[in-house]
Amino acid sequence: MRAKVWLYPGMAGWHFVTLPKKESVYIKKRFHMMTRGWGSLPVVVTIGKTNWKTSIFPDKKAGTYLLPLKADVRKKEKIVNGDTIHLLVEIQS
Numbered sequence: 001m002r003a004k005v006w007l008y009p010g011m012a013g014w015h016f017v018t019l020p021k022k023e024s025v026y027i028k029k030r031f032h033m034m035t036r037g038w039g040s041l042p043v044v045v046t047i048g049k050t051n052w053k054t055s056i057f058p059d060k061k062a063g064t065y066l067l068p069l070k071a072d073v074r075k076k077e078k079i080v081n082g083d084t085i086h087l088l089v090e091i092q093s
Contacts, residue, residue, distance in 0.1 A: 001089070005069060007081040015069040015081060019056065019089065024064040027056075031091050041065070046088040048077045056089065 003017040019027070031041055040055040050073050056065040067089065069079065079085060 002084055002086055003067075005074075005079055005081055005083045005085060015071075015074060015079075017067045017069060017085065017087065018059065018062065019065040019067060021062075021064055023089075027065060027091065028058070034091070034093065042092040043067075044090045044092055046090075047073060047079070047085055050076050053092070 001020055001023055003019060005015055005017055008014040008016060027041065035041055036055070039058040039060075042053070043056050044051060044053055045067065052070065052073060054068065054070070056067050058064075059066050067087075073079070077085075
C-alpha cells in the first residue's frame with residue numbers, strides 16, 4: 001500500500017503513516033478480536049529493505065490505523081515528513 005508520512009504536532013517529533021481507509025476497514029473487520037491495549041494490533045512492517053515488529057493503533061475519529069515510524073527506519077530508508085511511501089503491513093497473531 002501507499003501512504004503519506006506526517007509529523008505529529010508536538011515536542012516528541014513522532015512521525016506516522018495513516019493507513020488507507022479501505023485497508024483499515026478490512027483490518028478492523030478481520031482482526032478485531034486480536035486487539036491489545038488501546039486497540040493496537042501487532043504487525044511486521046516492511047518499507048524498502050527494512051522490516052521490523054511494531055504495532056498499529058486505531059484512529060477512531062478517522063476510522064483508520066496509525067503506524068508510528070521509528071527514527072532508525074526513517075534514516076535507513078531516507079524518509080522525511082511529507083514523503084509518500086510504499087509499505088507492507090502484516091498482522092501478527
